[in-house]
Amino acid sequence: MTADRADLRTASPRGYLTLGRTVAVPVRRVSVVTAVVLLLLTACAAVATLSLGRLGIPLADLAGALTGGAEGKDAFVLERLRGPRLVVAIGTGAALGLSGALFQSVTRNPLGSPDVIGLGSGAGAGAAFVALMLPDTVPVSVGALAGAVLAMVLVYVSTGTGFRNPARLVVAGIGVAAICTAVTQYVVYAMERDRAAVLSAYVNGSLSARAWDDAGTIWLVLLVAAPLCALIARRLDIGEMGDDIAAGLGSEPQRTKTLAVVLAIVLCAGAVSVAGPIAFISLTAAQIAKRVTRVSGPHLLLSAVTGALLLVLADLAAQQLPLFGNLPVGIYTMAIGGAYLGYLLTREWRRGVL
């Protein structure tokens, strides 16, 4: 710990991946190793996504198909059916993981996560409103962004103390999430009447029937946001020591936090606009990243990779588990992420946190 602080004070590049004088991404060996392992696991899950099941591309043909030699059924599966869905899942998972890491770093609390404090539900309500009430006039991503911003303003105002008090933040978030879900339900019932599966997709988030357009949207958001995240990664790291120390080290904690919240909202809105309000990825990804590496810091890169892995795995389950048919992926993440959150809560509370 003391060695770390000494590094920070002298702004030594050791332990940081630097680019000029402004960019310094914290890099530790354990993080690099973990990131490589997680990437490999994601690759395995991606291969399984493409090759399992009745329509899967056989493993032997997969390499050829990916390098452009796909024909007939394989080409259809790769280019239309599972390819875009997989690319959207990876991008959405990464965006959600990143968004969660940013928010948890700003609120310095695992519960200050977009899916607990109503950000995802707000974006989902905005996306549903624009997609169903104003089709083809306003892009869905703009609606998601507007919904996310509105939800955050509502949470910020109703706590009376901004994002500072975790207890108020969580309860206000639950209330705002309930209102936003009600808006989504109202919109879907007004426009789609009796289609229960449509409602479930809008309320829970789904990845079925995604196209390359969606993949383009989410990866564009990631491409814009990721460099900015790298830019503030070091200052966020310092900010976790507390505002006073951060200010003393010249990292302008308030500006950093504002920028981080804006980035988190944009990333979450982007993810929701292509996949709906998929629950608990942003919460669990950042927490798993933290627990696997056991070092401090916001773990932006690791959270992104973990988020991608989690969502690809959940979507693999949604496509291949015969038990429940073709459920929206959001139902799986809600069940599993919710159970993980329950475990996390009992553990943290037993140690007297929160």
Place this chain on the structure above:
Amino acid sequence: MTTTAQAPPSGAGTSRTGAARRALTLIAGVAVLALAVCASVMYGSRSTSFADVVDVLSGTAGPNITTIVESRYPRTALGVLAGLCLAVAGTLMQGVSRNPLADPGLLGINAGASASIVTATAFLGATGATATMWWALPGALIAGVLVHVIGASGAGTGLVRLVLAGAVLSAVLMAYIQAVTLGRPKVFDSYRYWVVGALGGRDFDVFTAVLPFAAVGFVIALVLGPSLNTLALGDATAVSLGARPARVRAGGLLAATLLSAAATAAVGPIAFVGLAVPHVVRALVGVDFRLQIVFSAIAGPALLLAADVVGRIVLRPQELMVGVVTAFIGAPALLLAVRRMRGTT
């Protein structure tokens, strides 16, 4: 994290002006409930006038109007019963746990009852209103215990922990419920709206099946009123006054479970009625639990019926489920309660 301790019942109960004001409030409350019942019978995809309703009641209306108005009797009856159950359950839970954020919906008890009902219907072949009601009970009980176990882990209990534990449990159970109901659309055709919380599409069988459980729960609540007042003074004082806090708590939670299970079996997992109504009632009649329970039993039905009427009007000729409307009305009550939370942990 501190709980807002209820102030002891004030001496105002003996003063004459206080009694007069409460009588006025009671009359106003009953009038509002009567209005809500009238509106519930009058409005729908085909609205009727008050004169039509009077004609139907006196037996002089035409057959069409009679059918239309009478078709709204079951949902009105269910609305009154479920509103009463939810509001009184909320009042009991807030009193027993001394937690102003307690609500059978927020704490996952309604979700537990629904999950149990859905499981029994899908995998055990349970059908009929009475079987549904019996299955709702263990689900509500297990969910209530589970939330308290999660929420009470670690030193001290916080009201936020309970709410968060309830939200988590609700999320997981709702995921399960959706997985089961979406996978078996035929079995759950009649449950499609019930999953969100709806008064329509059910008949008097449901009402009669649920009524005994609701009645037992309500009677226990009325009996417990004075003890809850004593409990509000704090456990030590309550014991020295001859009360038995553990017994009162157990009785209160039993009644709340009965009422929540009855409401869920009747109309589905509706949240926020049990949260909002006790807050309004406390503002009107003060902290005496005997009064709170009686007034909740009037305000709860009025709120739920009003929400149902709104749901019938906003999407005509379609309907919006009452559970969606109560979230719109009730969730802001949670946001207001947040501002009053003391302690800045």
